[in-house]
Amino acid sequence: xxxxxxxxxxxxxxxxxxxxxxxxxxxxxxxxxxxxxxxxxxxxxxxxxxxxxxxxxxxxxxxxxxxxxxxxxxxxxxxxxxxxxxxxxxxxxxxxxxxxxxxxxxxxxxxxxxxxxxxxxxxxxxxxxxxxxxxxxxxxxxxxxxxxxxxxxxxxxxxxxxxxxxxxxxxxxxxxxxxxxxxxxxxxxxxxxxxxxxxxxxxxxxxxxxxxxxxxxxxxxxxxxxxxxxxxxxxxxxxxxxxxxxxxxxxxxxxxxxxxxxxxxxxxxxxxxxxxxxxxxxxxxxxxxxxxxxxxxxxxxxxxxxxxxxxxxxxxxxxxxxxxxxxxxxxxxxxxxxxxxxxxxxxxxxxxxxxxxxxxxxxxxxxxxxxxxxxxxxxxxxxxxxxxxxxxxxxxxxxxxxxxxxxxxxxxxxxxxxxxxxxxxxxxxxxxxxxxxxxxxxxxxxxxxxxxxxxxxxxxxxxxxxxxxxxxxxxxxxxxxxxxxxxxxxxxxxxxxxxxxxxxxxxxxxxxxxxxxxxxxxxxxxxxxxxxxxxxxxxxxxxxxxxxxxxxxxxxxxxxxxxxxxxxxxxxxxxxxxxxxxxxxxxxxxxxxxxxxxxxxxxxxxxxxxxxxxxxxxxxxxxxxxxxxxxxxxxxxxxxxxxxxxxxxxxxxxxxxxxxxxxxxxxxxxxxxxxxxxxxxxxxxxxxxxx
Amino acid sequence: xxxxxxxxxxxxxxxxxxxxxxxxxxxxxxxxxxxxxxxxxxxxxxxxxxxxxxxxxxxxxxxxxxxxxxxxxxxxxxxxxxxxxxxxxxxxxxxxxxxxxxxxxxxxxxxxxxxxxxxxxxxxxxxxxxxxxxxxxxxxxxxxxxxxxxxxxxxxxxxxxxxxxxxxxxxxxxxxxxxxxxxxxxxxxxxxxxxxxxxxx
Numbered sequence: 001x002x003x004x005x006x007x008x009x010x011x012x013x014x015x016x017x018x019x020x021x022x023x024x025x026x027x028x029x030x031x032x033x034x035x036x037x038x039x040x041x042x043x044x045x046x047x048x049x050x051x052x053x054x055x056x057x058x059x060x061x062x063x064x065x066x067x068x069x070x071x072x073x074x075x076x077x078x079x080x081x082x083x084x085x086x087x088x089x090x091x092x093x094x095x096x097x098x099x100x101x102x103x104x105x106x107x108x109x110x111x112x113x114x115x116x117x118x119x120x121x122x123x124x125x126x127x128x129x130x131x132x133x134x135x136x137x138x139x140x141x142x143x144x145x146x147x148x149x150x151x152x153x154x155x156x157x158x159x160x161x162x163x164x165x166x167x168x169x170x171x172x173x174x175x176x177x178x179x180x181x182x183x184x185x186x187x188x189x190x191x192x193x194x195x196x197x198x199x200x201x202x203x204x205x206x207x208x209x210x211x212x213x214x215x216x217x218x219x220x221x222x223x224x225x226x227x228x229x230x231x232x233x234x235x236x237x238x239x240x241x242x243x244x245x246x247x248x249x250x251x252x253x254x255x256x257x258x259x260x261x262x263x264x265x266x267x268x269x270x271x272x273x274x275x276x277x278x279x280x281x282x283x284x285x286x287x288x289x290x291x292x293x294x295x296x297x298x299x300x301x302x303x304x305x306x307x308x309x310x311x312x313x314x315x316x317x318x319x320x321x322x323x324x325x326x327x328x329x330x331x332x333x334x335x336x337x338x339x340x341x342x343x344x345x346x347x348x349x350x351x352x353x354x355x356x357x358x359x360x361x362x363x364x365x366x367x368x369x370x371x372x373x374x375x376x377x378x379x380x381x382x383x384x385x386x387x388x389x390x391x392x393x394x395x396x397x398x399x400x401x402x403x404x405x406x407x408x409x410x411x412x413x414x415x416x417x418x419x420x421x422x423x424x425x426x427x428x429x430x431x432x433x434x435x436x437x438x439x440x441x442x443x444x445x446x447x448x449x450x451x452x453x454x455x456x457x458x459x460x461x462x463x464x465x466x467x468x469x470x471x472x473x474x475x476x477x478x479x480x481x482x483x484x485x486x487x488x489x490x491x492x493x494x495x496x497x498x499x500x501x502x503x504x505x506x507x508x509x510x511x512x513x514x515x516x517x518x519x520x521x522x523x524x525x526x527x528x529x530x531x532x533x534x535x536x537x538x539x540x541x542x543x544x545x546x547x548x549x550x551x552x553x554x555x556x557x558x559x560x561x562x563x564x565x566x567x568x569x570x571x572x573x574x575x576x577x578x579x580x581x582x583x584x585x586x587x588x589x590x591x592x593x594x595x596x597x598x599x600x601x602x603x604x605x606x607x608x609x610x611x612x613x614x615x616x617x618x619x620x621x622x623x624x625x626x627x628x629x630x631x632x633x634x635x636x637x638x639x640x641x642x643x644x645x646x647x648x649x650x651x652x653x654x655x656x657x658x659x660x661x662x663x664x665x666x667x668x669x670x671x672x673x674x675x676x677x678x679x680x681x682x683x684x685x686x687x688x689x690x691x
Numbered sequence: 692x693x694x695x696x697x698x699x700x701x702x703x704x705x706x707x708x709x710x711x712x713x714x715x716x717x718x719x720x721x722x723x724x725x726x727x728x729x730x731x732x733x734x735x736x737x738x739x740x741x742x743x744x745x746x747x748x749x750x751x752x753x754x755x756x757x758x759x760x761x762x763x764x765x766x767x768x769x770x771x772x773x774x775x776x777x778x779x780x781x782x783x784x785x786x787x788x789x790x791x792x793x794x795x796x797x798x799x800x801x802x803x804x805x806x807x808x809x810x811x812x813x814x815x816x817x818x819x820x821x822x823x824x825x826x827x828x829x830x831x832x833x834x835x836x837x838x839x840x841x842x843x844x845x846x847x848x849x850x851x852x853x854x855x856x857x858x859x860x861x862x863x864x865x866x867x868x869x870x871x872x873x874x875x876x877x878x879x880x881x882x883x884x885x886x887x888x889x890x891x892x
Contacts, residue, residue, distance in 0.1 A: 129876040409779060410780035445726065470729075471730075471732070471733060472728035472733070472780065473733065474730050474731075474733025474734035474778060496736065497729030498729075499728070499729040499734030499744075499747075502743065502744055502747045503744070504732055504733060504738035505738060
């Protein structure tokens with residue numbers, strides 16, 4: 001370490017600025033002559049207020065930070081410029097050093113001479129000149145920085161959890177057990193989600209209902225959890241710590257205060273409907289129903305589209321026979337408003353519609369089933385009471401083909417791997433072998449079994465005698481073509497290349513199970529807009545950071561868990577739920593949240609009320625006051641991205657930390673150092689110009 | 692680009708043939724993206740008559756088995772039905788790759804031990820002469836040249852097709868044969884220029 005100290009501060013410079021140039025080991029020093037940058041800064045930027053310039057091998061190390069702290073105290077620095085890595089890496093580090101030394105952290109400027117210089121150049125002389133210019137820009141800019149204080153918001157201790165599948169239930173229970181109120185909203189009549197439909201869970205073969213229903217009951221009875229089933233969130237207003245959420249309770253036509261869940265209404269209802277939701281189309285339910293016996297809450301709902309009373313005004317059997325008089329045909333949808341501090345989105349997935357892969361014949365050939373249909377069939381409480389049979393309901397298959405990657409890993413449908421299908425397909429093979437004597441074929445591209453005890457399960461299924469054919473199924477047909485196929489008339493023929501043998505095969509089976517991939521809920525984009533979060537083009541919620549912040553979204557106070565984030569299995573969904581809950585609990589415990597003060601503000605005098613900024617704001621942070629005809633930025637929602645500032649035709653919006661004078665000064669600094677004096681008067685003499 | 696500007700040692704030049712085929716294929720073949728899933732081989736109506744499935748041919752191209760690939764019957768048996776291209780999860784332009792392999796093989800005179808290339812030649816000469824396919828002439832010429840003894844066995848099917856209107860007995864000549872020939876001549880000219888195009892390293 002060495003330093004270039006200047007004897008005295010020249011007249012005219014208002015600030016006392018320290019410049020610190022980092023070697024970053026050899027990351028910067030190998031390409032940039034850091035000593036030269038240090039000396040240049042001391043020599044040429046003295047009249048801009050630089051009183052000390054130093055270099056150090058690792059500025060981010062505690063010894064490096066102490067250098068800055070010491071200089072602030074001993075030399076009375078009022079501004080600091082660190083020339084090192086990207087602000088993404090260490091802005092917080094150096095701001096922290098300034099704060100410890102008593103300098104407002106926002107008076108520290110981190111300029112990047114690594115990502116924007118040493119890493120992208122090879123010419124040492126040119127890279128050094130560029131580093132000098134970058135430092136000059138930072139010095140010119142920091143003189144105009146203002147001391148900022150974090151924006152503090154109180155956190156309402158209540159939490160909204162959207163989606164009552166296993167991820168949402170897990171999140172709700174964690175928060176409720178910690179003693180804080182939760183509103184759990186579910187669109188269906190019961191919580192439980194897809195897991196309630198499954199038979200067994202891989203790789204342990206636990207019964208899904210046996211492990212799920214205790215959680216459902218606990219959530220339903222928990223004193224801190226308010227269930228809003230058969231309900232949807234219709235509006236979200238406010239910001240982190242202080243959301244106002246409107247929830248629509250759809251009319252159940254059952255008075256939950258009177259209903260005991262005895263089930264007589266369901267038993268007596270004469271309207272029988274194919275249950276496309278819970279039973280995946282394989283079974284029936286009534287016009288008044290609970291989706292399954294262990295439903296939470298136990299109260300049924302009336303499906304008005306399939307109710308004789310609502311269609312014809314007659315019947316009313318449920319009302320006549322209900323022992324407590326709980327049926328109420330006059331019930332109306334109602335909206336309730338709740339206040340919450342944080343929101344967890346756990347809206348789950350939908351199954352890829354296998355009809356889209358026409359050559360697999362789902363919906364055309366009866367004995368082609370989807371994975372969810374097989375789950376219901378295999379379930380002892382399902383429509384076939386656990387018997388694996390063809391669509392006729394009686395015939396046991398002699399051969400079953402399980403097709404992997406249906407709608408996944410395919411540029412014609414979804415590019416991504418749905419992650420759960422391999423293990424699910426192996427589970428199906430096991431269940432078919434357990435219930436029948438059928439030969440099972442697994443048609444796969446690759447077996448992806450990277451979880452705990454997953455590959456062991458794969459081994460087990462192989463040992464049980466399932467046949468593995470490595471090849472993606474080309475087509476499934478119900479017509480025989482070749483002379484030696486005559487005996488298989490009426491069966492299904494699976495066309496596939498056995499890629500390990502290098503030959504085309506046509507394998508006759510009786511039943512095909514399509515391991516359909518997972519897709520986001522069809523209204524995922526709409527839900528995302530409602531909560532002010534963003535989805536990828538696929539429709540999955542985008543995490544704040546895919547690795548280091550996997551359950552937070554870009555919007556403060558809104559978290560996500562489970563398959564809303566992308567395909568994942570039950571353990572991962574539960575872990576996500578708990579992780580999101582931990583993030584929320586930390587906030588609740590703190591009571592208030594310090595937000596970055598980098599915010600946009602609208603100068604109400606200059607705002608013309610054109611509203612261009614309103615729709616551009618990605619965080620829905622700008623409100624329009626119709627009476628005054630001006631826009632205003634809600635500082636708790638604003639993330640300081642600057643879109644509105646750039647867009648405002650009147651130049652009425654400014655950003656703290658990114659004011660026009662700061663940015664123009666930085667440009668002046670860069671140009672001056674590169675030898676091209678900027679045209680016109682120095683920026684200090686100019687009025688901040690409208691964009 | 693890795694290794695640009697200096698020659699790779701012979702042992703790591705395996706990808707050369709893959710690059711050669713990609714460069715010889717019109718448009719973006721996406722051949723490098725093949726995941727060897729076998730959707731093409733499972734879909735192919737001619738797979739049983741090929742010595743390698745299309746998927747296997749692509750693996751051989753990657754492995755640099757230039758001679759084996761050029762001598763393979765696979766591209767010559769391709770009937771351009773496009774089943775594979777429609778279903779390929781990686782959107783590899785499989786028939787276009789088949790054309791490219793055939794073009795390289797033709798240019799170098801490396802042919803499989805099969806009558807298939809000659810069948811293609813006869814087909815193309817019919818196109819030159821009549822401007823469209825002439826099935827009776829094609830089948831008759833091919834069988835007379837290669838399988839004269841099998842010809843009588845084919846007669847019943849041929850007669851049935853003619854009587855049912857599925858095949859014309861006499862060739863049908865299009866109106867603008869001269870124009871088509873000019874187009875084909877120009878295409879061949881472009882092909883020649885294209886063939887001398889530099890293969891990207």
